[in-house]
Amino acid sequence: MLQAKDLIKRYDKTLAVSSISFSVKKGEIFGLLGPNGAGKSTTINIITGLIRKDGGKVTIDGLDLDRELTQCKHKLGIVPQDLAIYNDLTAEQNVRFFGSLYGLRGKQLEESARETLKLVGLYDHRRQRAKTFSGGMKRRLNIACGLVHKPQLLILDEPTVGIDPQSRNHILESILELNRQGMTVLYTTHYMEEAQQLCQRIAIMDSGQIVAQGSLAQLKALVQEHWYITMSLQGTVPLEKLRLVSGVEQIDIRENSYRFTLKDKKNQLRDLLDLLIHDQVEITDMAISEPDLEDIFLTLTGKRLRD
Ligand code: ADP
Numbered sequence: 632m633l634q635a636k637d638l639i640k641r642y643d644k645t646l647a648v649s650s651i652s653f654s655v656k657k658g659e660i661f662g663l664l665g666p667n668g669a670g671k672s673t674t675i676n677i678i679t680g681l682i683r684k685d686g687g688k689v690t691i692d693g694l695d696l697d698r699e700l701t702q703c704k705h706k707l708g709i710v711p712q713d714l715a716i717y718n719d720l721t722a723e724q725n726v727r728f729f730g731s732l733y734g735l736r737g738k739q740l741e742e743s744a745r746e747t748l749k750l751v752g753l754y755d756h757r758r759q760r761a762k763t764f765s766g767g768m769k770r771r772l773n774i775a776c777g778l779v780h781k782p783q784l785l786i787l788d789e790p791t792v793g794i795d796p797q798s799r800n801h802i803l804e805s806i807l808e809l810n811r812q813g814m815t816v817l818y819t820t821h822y823m824e825e826a827q828q829l830c831q832r833i834a835i836m837d838s839g840q841i842v843a844q845g846s847l848a849q850l851k852a853l854v855q856e857h858w859y860i861t862m863s864l865q866g867t868v869p870l871e872k873l874r875l876v877s878g879v880e881q882i883d884i885r886e887n888s889y890r891f892t893l894k895d896k897k898n899q900l901r902d903l904l905d906l907l908i909h910d911q912v913e914i915t916d917m918a919i920s921e922p923d924l925e926d927i928f929l930t931l932t933g934k935r936l937r938d
Pocket of ligand 1: 642645646647665666667668669670671672673674
């Protein structure tokens, strides 16, 4: 459905997107996952024709974005990070307005507006002005405006930032439902839980580059040499000494719990435990778990994904 090849975008000295390539298959939800500043919005803005790229090629359903921009735009539904709705219009007027921009008229527009408002759970509020909506409802309306014309590829840029959990769940459910109905989705987020819950394939972005891409299983396989162990520790934890234990790659502290990334599985755990016992640190809980996307990101980049 979408092919992005060797995309480059510079802002003065910042290389916001540094020769990235990926493709989105028809019918899948593809995620761009990365921390703030990774280059996700820039990538999306290139694909939607909003900004000019400095290099590379984008094809949408076989059409070249540079040469066939208008036809490409008709295939796309865009849900930008910043709200693009009119506060003085009702929910229904907003959706109808965006539908009409894409050429929908009459009965087709009416039906599509109704279906879309139902999907995002705003049908009962259709006669209310957008300015009376909560942040979550505005986001849902923003999504409705992006998909009223039934695009083949829906592109959402961090659609759940700063909203309540209920609206967030509603949005995620709506996207899954759209995908079940056959819509292809490109979704950017810095929340690994969302990428894990929604996406069949994920590209992990950092500093303008794609660090890795594939299904969750394929991404996990990239770090299969590693072991991820969480311990709850009481007492004075000798952090610096723990970092020096051979094979300890990362120690990620989440409140009282210490998440260790160990390279080469067997001996390192023994050394780690020996040190804790020697320093009289009490281990109140310990679990070895599968890596999640946060672990994978940390192992591949040495940085944390979350804020
Ligand atoms: P993300 O969406 O992953 O948070 P962005 O694509 O917004 O990342 O930003 C990538 C990099 O490009 C950042 O370093 C950001 O500061 C820079 N950048 C983005 N937009 C502009 C702009 N209009 N002018 C200058 N720098 C920009």
